[in-house]
Amino acid sequence: MKDIVVIGAGQAGASLCAKLRQIGYGEKLSLFGEEVFPPYQRPPLSKKYLLGEIDVERLYIRPKKFYSEQGIDLNLNSPISKIDIRKKVIYSKGNSTSFDQLIFTTGSTPRKLPNSLSQNLKNIFYVRSILDVNYMASHLVEGKKVLIIGGGYIGLEAASVCRKLGVNVKIIEMDKRILNRVSSSETANYFRELHQNNGVEILERVTLDALIGETHVEKAILSDGTQMNIDLVIAGIGVLPNDNLASESGLDIENGIKTNSLGQTSNESIWAAGDCSSFPWRGKRIRLESVQNAIDQSEIVAENILGEKKSYIPSPWFWSDQYDVKLQIAGLNTGYDQIAVRKGDRDNSVSHWYYKSGKLISVDAMNDPRSYMIGKRIIESGNTVSPIDIENPEYDLKKLIKK
Ligand SMILES: Cc1cc2nc3c(=O)[nH]c(=O)nc-3n(C[C@H](O)[C@H](O)[C@H](O)COP(=O)(O)OP(=O)(O)OC[C@H]3O[C@@H](n4cnc5c(N)ncnc54)[C@H](O)[C@@H]3O)c2cc1C
Helix, strand or coil, X not given: CCCEEEECCCHHHHHHHHHHHHCCCCCCEEEECCCCXXXXXXXXXXXXXXXXXXXXXHHECCCCHHHHHCCEEEECCCCEEEEECCCCEEEECCEEEECCEEEECCCEEECCCXXXXXXXXXXXXXXXXXXXXXXXXXXXCCCCEEEEECCCHHHHHHHHHHHHCCCEEEEEECCXXXXXXXXXXXXXXXXXXXXXXXXXXXXXCCCEEEEECXXXXXXXXXXXXXXXXXXXXXXXCCEEECCHHHHHCCCCECCCEECCCCCECCCCCEEECHHHEEEEECCEEECCCCHHHHHHHHHHHHHHHCCCCCCCCCCCEEEEEECCEEXXXXXXXXXXXXXXXXXXXXXXXXXEEEEECCEEEEEEEECCHHHHHHXXXXXXXXXXXXXXXXXXXXXXXXXXXXX
């Protein structure tokens, strides 16, 4: 095996390269990224970095020198524009690089507001990259008015930062409630109340009808007839997998770059991991957008490239920080049919336990790390715990660990 090329210098790309070196791959390894920064963590972008609490270097997954020390040829500011699969060559800025094995870790891109709404007006922001956040942060000034479009995690985290900075916030969500795609109404109610208590106005089942302004957004007109003066818009309306290059190269696409359980695409020399890829799981095909998935999946792919035959079985977990609340999620709640609610030890701590056909599949824990940790262990072990026990405050969760 020689010449492994990785496209996408983000979380999955960096993890994959590090793992390849760790498990003994000693031949040529090239990592191409279109951004100017070495691979970095995105979660703090909508949290501490946006608040100005940490420097840019703290975002880097590894110090820059790691790549040269490990003999990883890191090419930044080098978007791959074309792949010739037959000749096994990729092209960046007119230069070509050949590969034996190629991996896509191209991540995802924020869904944009349609041109009919954005009309090229300035002060419309998305939260994906360091540059996005640098650009936006200078506009988050006390007393400004922001309209946040989308009540998902990105929108809610941005709202929390804005309030800490003294920015006035209104969130609109087109669905019947915030967090509808990812959480139960119990969890949504918790976060709605949290935001309202912090002065955020949340409008559900409301869409944006128009943005008005000369060069910058000045006013928004909403579907409920509200007209409001605004200084900026933050759109958090989901992401799309970066699969265009793979699609143009003739690889199969299905909600992202389609892989088998090993991470291999429809071409046996080409692999994919992270936000850009979909993979089979429990009889269906899923695509996950989380740090844990990017790391775990890319590490499995690294092993499989070197000859293992390991199926990727995700053990999803996710977190979100809003005000003084840390939400931790274990498992996937897809298809749940029952919820058990357990009060935590502190005032605002509670956990929501999701069941499908009587079996525990996921836990949302708000300021309740113990419930999160125990729930995660139960889910990963394939065991369960009865909802009646969970709702019983006398029931000692620690018993479950001992079992
Ligand atoms: C603001 C924000 C907050 C988040 N918060 C959390 C959280 O709290 N918890 C959590 O688990 N997850 C969170 N996520 C999601 C998490 O960051 C992603 O799931 C993770 O970064 C995915 O890793 P990846 O390597 O697949 O993609 P990325 O990290 O996005 O890396 C992909 C890289 O590929 C590059 N690329 C794309 N196309 C090309 C090309 N043609 N040529 C060269 N380079 C290319 C991109 O520019 C990018 O740098 C958050 C994401 C964002 C944006």
